[in-house]
Amino acid sequence: MRCILLLMALWVLAGCKDQSMQRQNRYDVFGPAGLWPDGAEARPLPAHVVARGDLSRLAEITTPPQVSLALLRRGEERYNVFCSPCHGLSGYGEGMIVARGFPTPPSYHTARLRAAPAQYVFDVITNGYGVMYSYAARVPPQDRWAIVAYVRALQLSQGAQEADVPEAKEKLP
Template sequence: MRRALLVALLPFALLGCRQEMAQQKRYRTYAAAPLWPDGTAARPLPEGVVAQGDLAFLAAAAQPEVTPALLARGRERFDVFCAPCHGLAGAGDGMIVRRGFPRPPSYHTARLRAAPAQHFYDVITDGYGVMYSYAARVPPADRWAIAAYIRALQLSQDAEIAAVPEARERLR
């Protein structure tokens, strides 16, 4: 009886195993397709199409205007992510270096003073030498803030007192 029931149900079980979903008719990339007026399966993107997130990414990756708020944010992010290796003044003497790790270059060398702000943004994004990429840890807007703060550090360490009139008055 049991065997007869299994034999009777076997055709129904086999009918449920059709491969229609796995073997769908589809066009291969760049195949001819008479369905479309241009005769190709590859469809051009409609005018004005932008990939999801691209506009926001491009806006964040654009170099912003330097403001006191940007410098404050840059200092905060620099202290968190950069100062352990580069030191608080950017001289390359951070706590990690004191523990035996390789010394990063000072921001106050002639080469890095002449580098554009984009260089610092790119190094934070992609890494350089023994420094690994911080792209996953530091958002693009914060990378620009850090780059602006590095510029402020460079100016502060090589400034002449004549360039800061208020400070000159306080020293008298």
């Protein structure tokens, strides 16, 4: 019996000798590494590598959809939820947040914003500007484009002249 216990103890001790699994060499994230010629642990991506989905994501954020009534309705809904608290329902920058002391955002009806390309408005929604924070995590790209279309509709509606719609003259009291 002693012999068996002694053999078992030797067998257990022999298993504890190799500590290579517990003490492995490793590099710290973004730490120095002598293995590579540039001395950096993090390896650069090979040339012409494109992450999965990047091309479709790029197309989604650079290609506006066709304007339709459904898109404008979605844009109005999303605008009222995310934009109107600061920019107001008509886009003049007189929202409820401003009434409570927050800085006034620019009016969509200034000449500069009327002349700005749609991509500019989309990029401001995506990345933020001034005190406006990014809405990229809150509003998906399709809804951002819908908001841009609705902002354009607001700009047209607020700057419309009677001469732009001659048939409306007969319909007005």
